[in-house]
Amino acid sequence: MTSTPYVYVTYIRTTQERLWEALTTTAFMRQYWFGMKFESGFTTGSPWRVETADGRLAASGEILESVPPTRLVIRWLDELKPEIKAEGYSRCVMELEPAGSAIKLTITHSMEVGGEKLIAAVSGGWPKVLSNLKSLIESGELAIK
Amino acid sequence: MTMTTKTGSPYLYVTYIRTTPEQLWHALTDPAFIKQYWFGVTVTSEFRKGSPWKLELPDGKLGDSGEILESDPPRRLVIKWRNEWKPELTNEGYSRCEMELVPDGEAVKLTITHSIESGEGKFIAAVSGGWPKVLSNLKSLLETGKLALTEAY
Numbered sequence: 001m002t003s004t005p006y007v008y009v010t011y012i013r014t015t016q017e018r019l020w021e022a023l024t025t026t027a028f029m030r031q032y033w034f035g036m037k038f039e040s041g042f043t044t045g046s047p048w049r050v051e052t053a054d055g056r057l058a059a060s061g062e063i064l065e066s067v068p069p070t071r072l073v074i075r076w077l078d079e080l081k082p083e084i085k086a087e088g089y090s091r092c093v094m095e096l097e098p099a100g101s102a103i104k105l106t107i108t109h110s111m112e113v114g115g116e117k118l119i120a121a122v123s124g125g126w127p128k129v130l131s132n133l134k135s136l137i138e139s140g141e142l143a144i145k
Numbered sequence: 146m147t148m149t150t151k152t153g154s155p156y157l158y159v160t161y162i163r164t165t166p167e168q169l170w171h172a173l174t175d176p177a178f179i180k181q182y183w184f185g186v187t188v189t190s191e192f193r194k195g196s197p198w199k200l201e202l203p204d205g206k207l208g209d210s211g212e213i214l215e216s217d218p219p220r221r222l223v224i225k226w227r228n229e230w231k232p233e234l235t236n237e238g239y240s241r242c243e244m245e246l247v248p249d250g251e252a253v254k255l256t257i258t259h260s261i262e263s264g265e266g267k268f269i270a271a272v273s274g275g276w277p278k279v280l281s282n283l284k285s286l287l288e289t290g291k292l293a294l295t296e297a298y
Contacts, residue, residue: 004154011281013293102281102293131161131252134281139289143161143252 003119005110008126011102012134019096019103020069022137032132032142042066048074056080061089070096076109084117105130155260156269158276161252164287169246169253170219172287182282184297192216198224206230211239221245226259234271237264255280 012019022028024042035053040046044066050059057079065073072094078084093108107130109122128144135143162169172178174192185203190196194216200209207229215223222244228234240261247254257280259272278294285293 009277010160011278011293013285013289013291100294100296127159128161131284134284135163135288138285138291138293139163141163141288143163143288144250 002113003111003115005108006119006123006126007109008107008130010105010130010134011099012105012137013102014137016069016096016098016103018137019105020072022133023072023094023096024068028136032136033129034132034145042072048076052080064091078118078121081117081121084121087111087115087118088113090115090118090122154269155258156273156276157259158257158280160255160280160284161249162255162284162287163252166219166246166248166253168287169255170222172283173222173244174218178286182286182292183279184282184294192218192222198226202230214241219246228268228271231271234268237261237268240268240272 014022026038026040029038030036036058037051037053038049039051040048040063042048042063044063046063046066048061048063049057052058059076059078059080061075061077063072064075065071074092076090076092077088088111090109090111093106095106095108097104097106107126109119109126111118131143135141164172172182174190176188179188180186186208187201188199189201190198190213192198192213194213196213196216198211198213199207202208209226210229211225211227213222214225215221224242225239226242227239228237238261240259243256243258245256245258247256257276259269259276261268278297281293285291
C-alpha cells in the first residue's frame with residue numbers, strides 16, 4: 001500500500017530568486033532548519049546529505065532535478081531512524097511559483113511504496129521548518145528555535 | 146434510494162506563528178482583523194458556543210454560514226460550516242472546522258482540521274486551496290504587520 005503524499009503549501013512575501021537561494025544556501029538553511037547541516041551542489045545529479053547539529057548523518061540522497069528558481073527534486077533517504085530508513089528512498093519535490101505579491105512554495109514528499117513512517121515524520125517536520133523559513137525571510141527572525 | 150457517499154480525508158494545515166495565544170485568538174475572532182488577512186470577507190459571529198456564524202464575500206453575497214459548536218478561548222474553536230455560494234459545495238452539506246492553538250516556545254502552533262461527513266470531496270478540495278492563502282496571510286500580518294498576498298487571485 002502506498003501512503004498519500006504529504007503536501008504543504010505556503011505563500012511567502014519574497015521573490016523566486018531569494019526563495020531559491022534560501023532553499024539551497026546551506027548557511028541560511030541551517031538557521032531555519034534547527035541547526036541541521038546540508039551539503040550539496042544543488043545541481044542535477046549532485047549528492048545531497050544532511051547532518052544533525054551534533055554531527056550524525058540524518059539523511060542522504062541525490063538531486064534528481066534542479067531548475068533554478070522554479071523546481072528542485074531530491075531523492076531522500078532518512079539515515080537517523082532505522083525503521084524509517086528501512087522504508088527506502090522518498091522523493092521530495094519543491095515548486096516555486098509567482099503568486100501576486102508572493103511566491104507559492106509547494107512541498108510534495110512522497111514514497112512509491114509504503115512509507116507510512118516517513119510520511120508521518122515529515123508531516124510533523126515540514127510545518128516547523130517552513131513556518132521558520134517564512135518568518136526568517138519576511139521578518140529576519142525565526143518562529144521557533 | 147441509494148446514495149453513494151465517499152468520505153475523503155480531513156484537510157489538515159499546521160502553521161507556527163510568532164505570537165501569543167491571546168493575540169492569535171483575537172486574530173481568528175475579530176471581524177475587522179479577519180477582513181485584512183482574508184481578502185475582504187466579513188465574518189459575523191459572537192464566537193460563543195451556539196452563536197450563529199456567517200461569512201460574507203467582499204461583494205456582500207453570503208459565502209458560508211453555520212454555528213459555533215465549541216469556543217474555548219484562547220485554545221479551541223469549532224465551527225459548523227456550510228458553503229452557501231456554490232451549489233455543488235452547498236450540496237455536500239455541513240463541514241466541521243476545528244482550530245487549535247497550542248503555545249510552543251515563542252510561537253503558537255495553529256492546527257486547522259476541516260472535515261466533512263458527506264459529499265464527493267469538492268468542499269475539501271476547495272478549502273485545501275483556500276486555507277494556505279488565508280493562513281499564510283494571517284502569519285505575515287501577525288509577524289510583520291503586512292500581508293503576503295493582497296489578492297486571492
